[in-house]
Amino acid sequence: MADVEELLRRRLAPAFEAVAGQPVDPAIRRSQHADFQSDAALALVRRLGGNPRDIAARVVERAELGDLCSTVEISGPGFINLTLSDEALGRLLAETTADERLGVPRAERPQTVTVDYSAPNAAKEMHVGHLRSTIIGDAAVRLLEFCGHTVIRQNHLGDWGTPFGMLVEHLLDIGEAEAAHELSVGDLNGFYQAARRKFDADETFQERSRRRVVLLQSGDEATLRLWRMLITESQKYFLAVYELLGARLDENDFYGESYYNDQLESVVDELAELGLLRDSEGAKCVFPEGFTGRDGDPLPLIVRKSDGGFGYPATDLATIRHRLRKLHATRLLYVVGLPQRMHLSMIFKTAEEAGWLTPPARAEHIGFGSVLGSDGKILRTRAGASVKLVDLLEEAVTRASAIVADKNPDLDPETRAAVARAVGIGAVKYADLSTDRVKDYVFDYDRMLSFDGNTAPYLQYARARICSIFRRGGVEPPRDVAPLTLTEPTERALALQLLGFEGLVAQVAENLEFHRLAQYLYSVASAFTSFYENCPVLNAEGDVRTARLVLCDLTARTLKLGLDLLGIESPDQM
Numbered sequence: 001m002a003d004v005e006e007l008l009r010r011r012l013a014p015a016f017e018a019v020a021g022q023p024v025d026p027a028i029r030r031s032q033h034a035d036f037q038s039d040a041a042l043a044l045v046r047r048l049g050g051n052p053r054d055i056a057a058r059v060v061e062r063a064e065l066g067d068l069c070s071t072v073e074i075s076g077p078g079f080i081n082l083t084l085s086d087e088a089l090g091r092l093l094a095e096t097t098a099d100e101r102l103g104v105p106r107a108e109r110p111q112t113v114t115v116d117y118s119a120p121n122a123a124k125e126m127h128v129g130h131l132r133s134t135i136i137g138d139a140a141v142r143l144l145e146f147c148g149h150t151v152i153r154q155n156h157l158g159d160w161g162t163p164f165g166m167l168v169e170h171l172l173d174i175g176e177a178e179a180a181h182e183l184s185v186g187d188l189n190g191f192y193q194a195a196r197r198k199f200d201a202d203e204t205f206q207e208r209s210r211r212r213v214v215l216l217q218s219g220d221e222a223t224l225r226l227w228r229m230l231i232t233e234s235q236k237y238f239l240a241v242y243e244l245l246g247a248r249l250d251e252n253d254f255y256g257e258s259y260y261n262d263q264l265e266s267v268v269d270e271l272a273e274l275g276l277l278r279d280s281e282g283a284k285c286v287f288p289e290g291f292t293g294r295d296g297d298p299l300p301l302i303v304r305k306s307d308g309g310f311g312y313p314a315t316d317l318a319t320i321r322h323r324l325r326k327l328h329a330t331r332l333l334y335v336v337g338l339p340q341r342m343h344l345s346m347i348f349k350t351a352e353e354a355g356w357l358t359p360p361a362r363a364e365h366i367g368f369g370s371v372l373g374s375d376g377k378i379l380r381t382r383a384g385a386s387v388k389l390v391d392l393l394e395e396a397v398t399r400a401s402a403i404v405a406d407k408n409p410d411l412d413p414e415t416r417a418a419v420a421r422a423v424g425i426g427a428v429k430y431a432d433l434s435t436d437r438v439k440d441y442v443f444d445y446d447r448m449l450s451f452d453g454n455t456a457p458y459l460q461y462a463r464a465r466i467c468s469i470f471r472r473g474g475v476e477p478p479r480d481v482a483p484l485t486l487t488e489p490t491e492r493a494l495a496l497q498l499l500g501f502e503g504l505v506a507q508v509a510e511n512l513e514f515h516r517l518a519q520y521l522y523s524v525a526s527a528f529t530s531f532y533e534n535c536p537v538l539n540a541e542g543d544v545r546t547a548r549l550v551l552c553d554l555t556a557r558t559l560k561l562g563l564d565l566l567g568i569e570s571p572d573q574m
C-alpha cells in the first residue's frame with residue numbers, strides 16, 4: 001500500500017473525527033505549498049463555530065503523522081500543509097519497486113462486469129464511432145481485469161433486423177462466391193450500398209426483401225444459411241481490424257442482436273405481467289418514468305411494433321435482462337456514442353422498474369463524442385464517404401514507419417516494422433484516450449504522431465530512453481532494495497508522482513476517464529525529464545546511484561504498465 005494520499009487520509013480521518021464528533025473527509029490533495037494539503041477544517045467551522053486555524057491545530061495535535069511527514073503546518077485561513085519526509089518516501093518507493101503490480105491491489109470484492117463495446121453492424125463498414133468504442137472498451141477491459149474483476153466482453157454486433165432481408169436478396173443476386181469475396185476483403189460499404197440502392201429504386205426488390213425478412217425471422221433454414229454467411233464473412237473482417245488494433249476481442253465475444261432473438265417474446269410477456277406495457281398506436285410500449293418529450297408527454301420505448309416485429313429497444317431489454325439474470329453481472333458498462341444516451345437511459349430505467357436491475361448492480365453508459373476531420377466536421381474521406389477504418393490505421397503505421405526510420409536509421413527492418421506498428425497504432429489510440437471521452441476531438445496525424453507533448457510516441461520514447469540507460473550501463477534494475485536515500489528536489493518530485501499510481505488507477509477503474517491516466521503518465525514522464533536533467537544516474541555512487549536507478553526503473557515500469565492498461569505497446573528501443 002503506497003497510495004500516499006490514502007495513507008494520509010487514514011491518519012487524519014480519526015483526528016478529524018475526534019475533533020468534530022463525527023466522521024469527516026480530510027479532503028487531501030496535492031499542493032504547491034507543500035506536498036499535500038487538507039482544507040477540511042475550513043468547512044468544519046460552519047458546524048463547530050470558532051476559528052478554522054484552531055480546529056486545524058487541534059486535528060494536527062491528535063494525528064499520528066510522525067513516521068510519514070517531516071513538517072506539518074497550519075497555513076492561511078486554516079489549511080493543513082503536509083510535507084512527506086525523505087525517509088518515508090524512500091521506504092514507500094522500496095516497497096513499490098518490489099511489487100510486480102506497482103502497489104495496485106486486487107479488488108477486495110471482485111465484481112462481474114459486462115463490457116458492451118465495439119458493436120459494429122454486420123455487412124456494413126465500421127465507422128469511427130465503432131473505433132472509439134473498441135479503443136475505450138478495450139482499455140476498460142484491461143484495466144478492470146488488472147484490478148481483479150471478472151470481465152465478460154460483449155460485442156453486441158448488429159446482426160439482426162430488417163436490413164438483412166435486403167442484404168440476403170442482394171447476396172442472391174450477385175452470387176454467394178462474389179458476396180463472400182466482397183465482404184472478406186472488407187468492401188462492406190460497397191456491398192451494403194449496392195443493396196440499399198436497389199432497395200430504394202426497385203419495388204420488386206423491396207417486396208423480395210420484405211418476404212425474406214419474414215423467412216429469416218420464421219427460422220427458414222435456407223435463409224438462415226445465407227444470413228450466417230453474411231455474418232461470418234463480416235466477422236472475419238472485424239476480427240482483422242481488432243487484430244490490427246491489438247484489441248482483446250475475438251470470435252467468442254460476439255453476442256450479437258440475433259443471440260437474444262428467442263428471448264424477445266418472453267420480455268414482452270414479462271413486462272406485460274408486471275403491468276409495464278401499454279398500447280400506443282398499435283405498438284406495445286413501456287413508458288419509463290422521467291422521460292418526456294418537448295410537449296411534456298411521456299416518451300415511449302417501443303417493445304413490440306404494430307406489425308408484430310421487434311426492434312433495437314426490445315433487443316436491448318432482453319440483453320440487459322440476460323446480463324443480470326444469466327451472467328450475474330454486477331456492473332454493466334455500455335461503451336456507446338453519446339447520441340444513444342437517451343435510449344440507454346430508458347433501457348436502464350425500464351430494467352429498474354421491472355426489478356431486473358437492483359442495487360448493488362449498476363448499469364453505466366460510458367458515452368463518447370465524435371471524431372472530427374480537420375474541417376471540424378465528422379471525419380470523412382475527401383470524396384465525402386465515411387472513412388474505412390483499416391485505411392486510417394494503416395496510414396498511421398506508414399507515417400510512423402517513416403518517422404521511426406528517420407529518428408533511428410540503425411534499427412533492423414524487423415524491429416523497425418514492430419516499432420512503427422506500436423507507434424502508429426499507439427498514437428491513434430492515445431489520441432482518443434487522452435481526450436475527455438465525452439468531448440469530440442480532431443483526428444490529426446501530425447499531432448498524434450509528434451514526439452513532443454502529450455502523445456503516445458512521447459511516452460513510448462521516454463520509456464525506451466530509460467531502457468537504454470540500463471543497456472548502456474550494463475546494469476540490472478535493482479528490485480529488492482533497502483529504503484532509498486533521496487536528496488534532490490527533482491528526485492522527490494518524481495517519487496511523489498510515481499507513488500500516485502495506485503490511487504489514480506483506483507479512480508479510473510471507477511470513472512473510466514482514461515484521459516486522467518494519460519495525463520498522469522504524461523506528468524510522470526515530465527517529472528522524469530526534470531530529474532534526469534538534474535541528476536546523473538550511471539555516474540552517481542553508492543546509495544544515491546541505487547536510488548536513482550530505482551527511480552529510472554520505476555518510471556519505466558509505470559509508463560509500461562500504464563500504457564498497457566490503455567492497450568498501447570511500449571517497445572524497448574525506438
Ligand SMILES: NC(=[NH2+])NCCC[C@H](N)C(=O)O
Nearest residue numbers: 116119120121156158316336
Ligand atoms: N447494447 C447496445 N445497444 N450496444 C451498442 C450497439 C451499437 C449499434 N450496433 C450501433 O452501431 O449503433
